[in-house]
Amino acid sequence: MTKSAGEIKIVQISDIHVGEEHFVPSLLTRCINEINEFEPDIVIITGDLTANGFRREYDTFKNYLSPIKCKNLLVQPGNHDSRNVGYLHFEDIFGERYTSLSYKNLKIVAADSSEPDLDDGQIGREYYKWIKSEFENCEANAYRIFTMHHHLIPVPNTGRERNIVRDAGDVLEILVDSGVDLVLCGHKHVPYIWRIEDLLLLTAGTAASLRLRGRIEPNYHMIFLREEEIDIYRRYPFGRVEKILGIKRKTKKEKLCSKFAEEKIKEGPKGKVDEALEY
Ligand SMILES: [Fe+2]
Ligand SMILES: [Fe+2]
Numbered sequence: 231m232t233k234s235a236g237e238i239k240i241v242q243i244s245d246i247h248v249g250e251e252h253f254v255p256s257l258l259t260r261c262i263n264e265i266n267e268f269e270p271d272i273v274i275i276t277g278d279l280t281a282n283g284f285r286r287e288y289d290t291f292k293n294y295l296s297p298i299k300c301k302n303l304l305v306q307p308g309n310h311d312s313r314n315v316g317y318l319h320f321e322d323i324f325g326e327r328y329t330s331l332s333y334k335n336l337k338i339v340a341a342d343s344s345e346p347d348l349d350d351g352q353i354g355r356e357y358y359k360w361i362k363s364e365f366e367n368c369e370a371n372a373y374r375i376f377t378m379h380h381h382l383i384p385v386p387n388t389g390r391e392r393n394i395v396r397d398a399g400d401v402l403e404i405l406v407d408s409g410v411d412l413v414l415c416g417h418k419h420v421p422y423i424w425r426i427e428d429l430l431l432l433t434a435g436t437a438a439s440l441r442l443r444g445r446i447e448p449n450y451h452m453i454f455l456r457e458e459e460i461d462i463y464r465r466y467p468f469g470r471v472e473k474i475l476g477i478k479r480k481t482k483k484e485k486l487c488s489k490f491a492e493e494k495i496k497e498g499p500k501g502k503v504d505e506a507l508e509y
Contacts, residue, residue: 236456237454237456238271238272238373238455239270239453239454240270240271240273240451240452240453240454240455241265241268241300241452242273242274242275242276242377242434242453243261243265243275244275244278244308244379244417244434244435244436245276245417245434245435245437245441246291246436246437247310248279248290248291248294249280252439252440253438253439254440254448257437257438257468258437259294262297262298266300268452269299270452271302271333272302272304272331272333272336273300273304274340274414275304276379276414276416277306277307277308277309277343277344277416278310278416278436279291279310280311282316283312283316283320284314284316284319288311288316288319288320288323292323304338305324306379307327308344308380308416309349309351309379311344312344313347317342317346327341327342328340328341328360335371336375337368337372337373338376338377339364339375339376339377340377341357341361341378343378343379343395350380353395353397353401354397355400361401361404365410371481373411373455373479375411375413377414378414378415380394381393381394381415381417382395382401382402383398383424387446388420388443389418402426402429406428407485410429412429412460413430415431415434416434416436420433420446421433421435421449423462423474427483427484428480428483428484430475432462434450438467447466447469448466448467449464449465449466449467450464450467451465452465452471457479458479460475460476460477460479461473461475462474462475462476
């Protein structure tokens, strides 16, 4: 996995849960060593940094992060971090909960999907304009990534559905209309990838805890954005690396729904629908 000219290397880790009995410090320190060896351009942490949003947990988490050598670190909160008004500590330590990052030919928009003391979440309609304008204000052919903690569409093996954001349909449409390439999520600790329209939705597992479902092991993602390709690898700390996707990038994106809207119904001489269109 050596770097070729012009490519962007990203790591996504998620659901660390510092302060929980299931948190395993050696998994996190191992992850950080592996990340430093990989030398990514950007590291994204998609929430659930802590167990209960307590200041002490945040401080411990930040101390663990300090050896990361990557300059572009994008941290966002999850439902656990917003417990006990923990989002205030998040803002004190990491800054804005809704933020964006531009790097070379890439724009990342990160939104806080958590709600205080609730396990489920939403993006919130008051942020839709902001999301649209962030993606509008970048080069036409720039890579576009959106990150959030909760799921945007259901993920198998996560139990009965209560994990997608409440405004998932609206957010999904905004992202598709904005030409987003990739959505990064965490939350239920089950890694998965979906494709909707020309949008890839990548969910990471937990990188450093044993809050695991079924046979899943702790894992995180390594992503390569190249001029014409997206390659995604899943890495298991102390263990193997799997390539989960190698795909040609679509620069001209299509939306199935807009094709339906373009279809005109022809009417015959008596105002009847053309026979050819009857079904
Ligand atoms: Fe979590
Ligand atoms: Fe979560």
